[in-house]
Amino acid sequence: MFRRSKADEPATQPTASPAGTTTGSGKGRPTPTRREAEAAAKARARAVTDSKEARRQARDKRAAESRRMREGMKNGDERYLMSRDKGPVKRFIRDFVDARVSIAEFLLPLLLLTFVLQASGNAALVRFGGALWTTTILVVLIDTVWLVFRLKRALRERFPEESQRGTVFYAVLRALQVRPLRSPKPKVRIGGRPK
Incomplete structure (x- = not known):
């Protein structure tokens, strides 16, 4: 086999890069110190x-x-605030609900107490738990109806031109929440007047 000599190999021509510098087999720049x-x-x-x-x-x-x-x-x-909480009507509803003690606030704690009484196995405690739960539901319903009646009357007096759509649901949800966990926080004390 014949070996090619260096003279027979084609010479690599440096090519011009787009920037105008020539790049051949070398790096085209000095080694950094x-x-x-x-x-x-x-x-x-x-x-x-x-x-x-x-x-x-x-x-x-x-x-x-x-x-x-x-x-x-x-x-x-x-x-x-979220859009459901914005506006003077919703602020008034929050203040109206927060200005009174709602029996609905105590629904969850009373429900837990009823479960404990029912799970005790004692027949007298089970009967008491059932009676307590029935009484709680009735009192909450009466209190909620009274709240809705008074709220609608107050809204008609305060905001006669505003739509009352969704106000009852908003007020009932607010009344069901335990007072310290309500968001936005209550700004009116119990017994105070809504602004």
Whole structure:
């Protein structure tokens, strides 16, 4: 077999790159010194930590905004309320419900007490639990009907031009919630006057 000599091999011609520099078999630039290489490595490391820092700051900013929105919702700030809670009519309903003690608030605790009495196995306690639950349901129904009647009358006096659609459902849901867990927080004390 014949070996090709170096003279027989085609010469590699340098090609022109779009930027106008010639690139051949070499890299086309001098090898960086150790100091330049270390500086470039430090700059790359800084960029990585800076992006991590930027992500951390963005996460902290989102968390702070979320906290501000939750606080605004709890305190009844109109900017942060959901659309179902916005407006003067809904504010009046919240104040109207919060100004009184609703028997419906005690429905869940009484239900738990009834379950405990029913599970005790004692016949007298089971009968008492059943009577307690029946009485609670009747009292809650009467109290809710009274609340709805008074609320509708107050809404007709205060907001005669406003639609009363959905107001009863909103008021009953508010009355069913235990007072400390209501959102937005109650702004009227029990026995106070709605604004």
